[in-house]
Amino acid sequence: MTGHDHDHHHHDHDHSELSETELRVRALETVLTEKGYVEPAALDVLIETYETKVGPRNGARVIAKAWADPAYRARLIADATPAIAELGYAGRQGEHIVAVENTERQHNMVVCTLCSCYPWSVLGLPPVWYKSAPYRSRAVIDPRGVLRDFGFELPPETEIRVWDSTAEIRYLVVPMRPRGTDGWSEEQLAELVTRDSMIGTGLARPPGHADP
Template identity: 75%
Template structure:
């Protein structure tokens, strides 16, 4: 069962990961790639070597799916929760059903839990043993989410990690770190920015970033959105 941790950490749980996330480790502690990952990387190398695939284009495609296509689904969920009280309550009570009602289903999203940021509590998500991630609402996990430094520091030093992402929270704000597993994945519902009263779901969705739904970032404010356009 997944666990939630406050600022301090006493971690203990058993991940029931499927084969896709079943990474073993060598004697030096490095990750040993699965057979599927090795085949994918070998195929990618061959296609690049023969000139069938442009590495830059491949990287751009992955980056687009990581930061735009996938997170667009989650932004829709968040925007609806911000603007529809009934949907908000449903999301907090049964995130899996609420998310599925919008058509976002599939592997890695079978068992979802939504955790809400408030002025008193900030939530952040990690998978300490590998990279369990809610693909249907967030797309591919970013490289840093899978990296050992994030997986360890997010639990031991969440404020330090947030600072690395440019987020500084008030000292009295509690930070809860949620550890995803193959059984349960989390979606952070960020705080709705001030000054957005009366905005449509489409407008609100533009304020939602991938990192704000992981908890390593905050939703954009209206001035930030204007500056980005």
């Protein structure tokens, strides 16, 4: 596993299943719901939208630009934080991001073994499974098994590197660009980028999933 010593893992939250922030949000949600100010179903839709659509679209734009623009890709790999900021994505939980690139020889996967550190500025809210104890432990012990659980298997000759996020450093996976996308615009390429492919638990969509 690649990452940073968690002896210096200075989180601003505890390592329980729910962080202090999440507990406060739950408490606020309960109060607002009881007073009739919000509908729980509406909140669920909002959270799901930010987890799966709005947030990951930022990262998809970053990846699409890296695929289409070799100079930008070089800047992203060399120093991801300012490269991402070029596109307007910065802020808390995204102060120091490292981009790791998938190749035929190496596949990268991201985990936070102690809690749920995650690059919010490009991926939105972390999915529930990312915060779960089974994922946090199995990603380190049996990454190939985890990838099989997510529906794909890599060739045995492909090395898997697991990167351990911390409060100081978060990782963004640059998935391999799908074949058959030569000449595609950044907007078209972004439609092929999935949230899971930027965590390393998935692959980019094949061209058939978007109109060229």
